Amino acid sequence: MAASSIDALSKPTVWHEFSPLANTSNAVNLGQGFPNWDPPNFVVSSMVDSVQTPGTATNQYCRPNCHLPLANALADEYNERPSWSHLTVDPMTNVMSSLGCTQVMYCAFRALLEKGDEVVLLEPAFDIYGSQVILMGGVPKFVSLKTDLSGAALTSNDVFTFDFDALEAAISEKTRVLVLNTPHNPTGKMYSREELTKISSIVSKYPNLVVFSDEVYEHIVFDPEESPHISFATLPNMWDRTLTMSSAGKTFSTTGWKVGWAIGPDDLIKKMTDLQQWVNFSSPSVTQDTIARCLKKAREPYEGFKTFYDWLAADYKKRRGVLEASLTAAGISPISPQGGFFICADTSKLTFPDSVYEEESLSAPSPMPRDWALARYMTHTNPKVAVIPPSPFYSAENVDQAKNYVRFAFCKTDDLLDEAKTRLATIDKSGDLEKK
Numbered sequence: 001m002a003a004s005s006i007d008a009l010s011k012p013t014v015w016h017e018f019s020p021l022a023n024t025s026n027a028v029n030l031g032q033g034f035p036n037w038d039p040p041n042f043v044v045s046s047m048v049d050s051v052q053t054p055g056t057a058t059n060q061y062c063r064p065n066c067h068l069p070l071a072n073a074l075a076d077e078y079n080e081r082p083s084w085s086h087l088t089v090d091p092m093t094n095v096m097s098s099l100g101c102t103q104v105m106y107c108a109f110r111a112l113l114e115k116g117d118e119v120v121l122l123e124p125a126f127d128i129y130g131s132q133v134i135l136m137g138g139v140p141k142f143v144s145l146k147t148d149l150s151g152a153a154l155t156s157n158d159v160f161t162f163d164f165d166a167l168e169a170a171i172s173e174k175t176r177v178l179v180l181n182t183p184h185n186p187t188g189k190m191y192s193r194e195e196l197t198k199i200s201s202i203v204s205k206y207p208n209l210v211v212f213s214d215e216v217y218e219h220i221v222f223d224p225e226e227s228p229h230i231s232f233a234t235l236p237n238m239w240d241r242t243l244t245m246s247s248a249g250k251t252f253s254t255t256g257w258k259v260g261w262a263i264g265p266d267d268l269i270k271k272m273t274d275l276q277q278w279v280n281f282s283s284p285s286v287t288q289d290t291i292a293r294c295l296k297k298a299r300e301p302y303e304g305f306k307t308f309y310d311w312l313a314a315d316y317k318k319r320r321g322v323l324e325a326s327l328t329a330a331g332i333s334p335i336s337p338q339g340g341f342f343i344c345a346d347t348s349k350l351t352f353p354d355s356v357y358e359e360e361s362l363s364a365p366s367p368m369p370r371d372w373a374l375a376r377y378m379t380h381t382n383p384k385v386a387v388i389p390p391s392p393f394y395s396a397e398n399v400d401q402a403k404n405y406v407r408f409a410f411c412k413t414d415d416l417l418d419e420a421k422t423r424l425a426t427i428d429k430s431g432d433l434e435k436k
């Protein structure tokens, strides 16, 4: 099964196409979601301490579950969150770490799925989920978020809403896993307590169903009073069937260090650890040790803010404001994200030459969807700002839902956001890119 499923997935991905296209076109790259700056000083000095402090043994293998200092730091971190106060995370049995959230999820799918098991994904969904399910011989089942652009102020929570009836219809005895993602890539939607409670009412009906809650953007939240980050595991009776997944990449601007973790009940964490010991045995000790130090420091005052996390959210909120203003001035309607570092924007007013549909593309589905062609045109011709088409976040049958959007990343330095503003201003506001 695995070998043939790899053949089926061997096509280059959207990332293989747009990063080189951005480079060869000299585009301002607001495509892929990695912060293009160095990590904060305390993160760098934590790495130095992890290497230099005598006796830390960060040059050696660590436990397959999780490097112990990281397990302790994570248990402290989650146990201190007010919304987790009714739960107790035991560092020895409830924490597992691996190479980013991506491999954490891989281990979880591998540990739980039997051939033919169904996995329900709410689309648009981060493209790795569906591919991993196929690799395991599972069957992805997609449920689309509803989209409504009629509101006066476009915010991701209002535009993208969850369809209770569609989710209820998709989940059955055959469903082994439901994947949630909040804050959500690519829309920035944050699931409300009401929405999560409704989801938990469906989940409760199926004892065999496990929820993976991908929370990698948990600290990039713009309006915590109105729209707080809520972990699905903290809802009544959901702890026993939820794997909360997160990672250090977005929070500490260290996507390349690939430190990710799962928090969950003993039985599920044990299955994942049992698997990992036969795959990579353990993950790198030195990066885990560093993140353990960072997790402690992040809760201390930082740059005039109560914590580093507060500073991080405020810094991203500023960047979101800059990009939204540039997009609005250019006649593109941003759908304001409540969390994360992406903006999906409504591009329905923009036009571009039909010839773009005929261009050779490494990875576009055939026929090339409109969002894909527009993203190519915006990257290579006008305004030379690289963006990502959201269609890879949709299943083949629903790709059409992506046609009017493109995704912009604002995890970028001021100079890039300023240059993007200048270039976006070259878009014809009458809505005709072709004239330029």
Ligand code: PMP
Pocket: 033, 099, 100, 101, 102, 103, 126, 181, 184, 185, 214, 216, 246, 247, 248, 249, 255, 258, 259, 260
């Ligand atoms: N989940 C989501 C929703 C993401 O956007 C990303 C990265 N873009 C990941 C997981 C991957 O996380 P990591 O780098 O920790 O593997």
